Amino acid sequence: MSNRLLRLSPLVSRLGASVGLHSLQVQNRNIASYSSRRSRWVLLARDASEIDRLERMIRARMRYAGVSEPEVVVTRPEQADLEAAPLWTDDYSNILSVLKFAR
Secondary structure, eight states: OOOSSBOOHHHHHHHHHHTTOEEEEEEEOOBGGGTBOOEEEEEEESSHHHHHHHHHHHHHHHHHHTOOTTTEEEEOOOHHHHHHSOOOOSSOOOGGGGBOOOO
16 A cells, blocks of 8 residues: 555555455554565455454564564554545545645
8 A cells, every 4th residue: 555645545444444344554664674665554354353363463573573663553443534534436536535745
């Protein structure tokens, strides 16, 4: 979901929720010691327990690697965030709704 110009994570989580999927969002910063670049992922699963398992696994690997927040941030979207994100369909999409504006 990494994109310098668009906020795609909320969009993908909202699309997943619209078909009954649960999501977990993961974001990391540049971590030079791991040759890691800034990235975003959205993990989707039908079963909420699978999202729980994935979150535990990611956090365990973070501890093992000695990486902590804010280098890697693991979140679950709140219901209000899902409702605020655009729901793109074949009949509706709005590129401006996901555009990142320079601050």
